[in-house]
Amino acid sequence: MNVSQGARTRAALVAAGIDLFDRDGYENTSLDAVCRSVSVTKGALYRHFPSKQALAVAVVEEYFRRWHLVRADCEPRVSPLQALVDLTHRMAELTATDPTVRVGVRLLFTTELFDLLAGMHFTSLTTTARDLLRQAAAAGELNPNLDPRREAEAIVSAVVGTQALTVITGKPTTRLSTAWHHRLAHLVPPTRRSLYRIG
Amino acid sequence: MPPQSNAPRGAGIEFRHGCRAARTAVTIHDVSTTRDELLAAAAEAFDRHGYARATIDDVCDRAGVTKGALYGHFSSKKALALAVLERRAREWTRIRERLQRVHRSPLQVLVDFGYAVDRDRAVVQRLLFQAPLCDDVAQRHVARWTATVLDLLRHAENRGELRDGVDLAECADGVVAALVGVHLMAMAVDGRNEAVAEVWRTWLPAVAKPPVYAALRIAPR
Numbered sequence: 001m002n003v004s005q006g007a008r009t010r011a012a013l014v015a016a017g018i019d020l021f022d023r024d025g026y027e028n029t030s031l032d033a034v035c036r037s038v039s040v041t042k043g044a045l046y047r048h049f050p051s052k053q054a055l056a057v058a059v060v061e062e063y064f065r066r067w068h069l070v071r072a073d074c075e076p077r078v079s080p081l082q083a084l085v086d087l088t089h090r091m092a093e094l095t096a097t098d099p100t101v102r103v104g105v106r107l108l109f110t111t112e113l114f115d116l117l118a119g120m121h122f123t124s125l126t127t128t129a130r131d132l133l134r135q136a137a138a139a140g141e142l143n144p145n146l147d148p149r150r151e152a153e154a155i156v157s158a159v160v161g162t163q164a165l166t167v168i169t170g171k172p173t174t175r176l177s178t179a180w181h182h183r184l185a186h187l188v189p190p191t192r193r194s195l196y197r198i199g
Numbered sequence: 200m201p202p203q204s205n206a207p208r209g210a211g212i213e214f215r216h217g218c219r220a221a222r223t224a225v226t227i228h229d230v231s232t233t234r235d236e237l238l239a240a241a242a243e244a245f246d247r248h249g250y251a252r253a254t255i256d257d258v259c260d261r262a263g264v265t266k267g268a269l270y271g272h273f274s275s276k277k278a279l280a281l282a283v284l285e286r287r288a289r290e291w292t293r294i295r296e297r298l299q300r301v302h303r304s305p306l307q308v309l310v311d312f313g314y315a316v317d318r319d320r321a322v323v324q325r326l327l328f329q330a331p332l333c334d335d336v337a338q339r340h341v342a343r344w345t346a347t348v349l350d351l352l353r354h355a356e357n358r359g360e361l362r363d364g365v366d367l368a369e370c371a372d373g374v375v376a377a378l379v380g381v382h383l384m385a386m387a388v389d390g391r392n393e394a395v396a397e398v399w400r401t402w403l404p405a406v407a408k409p410p411v412y413a414a415l416r417i418a419p420r
């Protein structure tokens with residue numbers, strides 16, 4: 001097998017994992033079913049993934065890649081705070097609509113992968129939020145005397161909770177709009193609040 | 200009323216019924232003690248190892264009972280986990296009722312209820328959001344939490360404590376999402392003790408009238 005063929009097989013296995021975990025759930029999906037759906041032998045699968053957990057890790061990494069793309073896409077042009085608001089909405093929306101994100105979040109929050117990977121991911125989310133808040137403060141968008149780290153953690157908690165409830169209830173949610181509405185009252189001077197799109 | 204007095208069948212059967220009732224009364228006492236011990240041991244095991252890694256053997260060791268005795272009460276690890284969650288949910292109901300007797304303001308009840316739930320978060324979060332329990336019961340528990348928050352907000356509204364035009368259902372959803380997020384973050388990242396207070400600092404000033412908010416104690420007691 002040459003390298004590109006191997007990479008193609010791996011990508012096909014990850015895609016099949018996402019499909020099957022999404023449809024049947026992680027617990028109910030067997031590696032045999034994954035092999036069948038890609039038409040490869042179990043031996044070929046084991047060359048890439050020694051266990052179901054290893055396949056799950058690959059799916060969660062795919063979700064992380066999606067997060068990094070969304071973050072790169074949300075670069076602050078005019079307002080760093082608006083970029084942060086948009087970023088959180090985008091993450092919540094993708095959790096409801098994008099199978100890779102939905103399955104990745106579900107695996108990350110509801111399997112043993114939580115202990116392995118969630119801390120790192122939450123730190124990455126919090127650092128991004130904190131950096132955008134610092135830029136917003138530097139651009140004069142925020143009330144004085146706010147602690148960007150603390151505010152970032154609160155914002156990320158709301159995003160993480162919204163993601164968790166979205167994958168649990170299967171329903172998209174408007175929770176973040178209301179949360180941002182209240183949060184802006186605390187972050188931004190009254191005269192500037194109407195400048196932001198939060199819904 | 201004793202079963203003998205109105206039982207339609209023959210005297211022999213009535214007598215047996217009576218016997219069985221008496222015997223059950225004795226065993227129920229033993230049963231509930233062992234059951235409680237098993238539930239306490241299971242909560243500890245799940246908290247320490249998580250649902251996937253916790254074993255029935257470990258629970259038996261902690262409770263000092265045999266595997267056979269455990270299976271007399273719970274058919275599986277999952278049944279045990281569901282019972283732990285159910286017991287915790289009942290405890291929360293009791294805590295809420297107690298807080299409602301202590302505090303006049305439903306919003307103060309909400310604040311303290313949030314802290315009480317937060318203290319249990321390790322075992323609940325580790326169980327509730329773990330597959331395969333998650334798919335079956337998490338939705339129901341989340342709906343129950345949301346109903347509790349909504350109920351307290353409605354009480355507050357009836358007492359004239361809330362600002363005009365607050366969408367109570369959206370607030371309840373948002374508060375529950377924020378608390379769940381706080382719990383998940385706290386399980387993964389250390390040193391976040393202020394997080395629940397932060398949820399109240401975000402939501403309550405937007406929901407409560409200023410003098411009501413000013414009178415609330417936001418910090419844990």
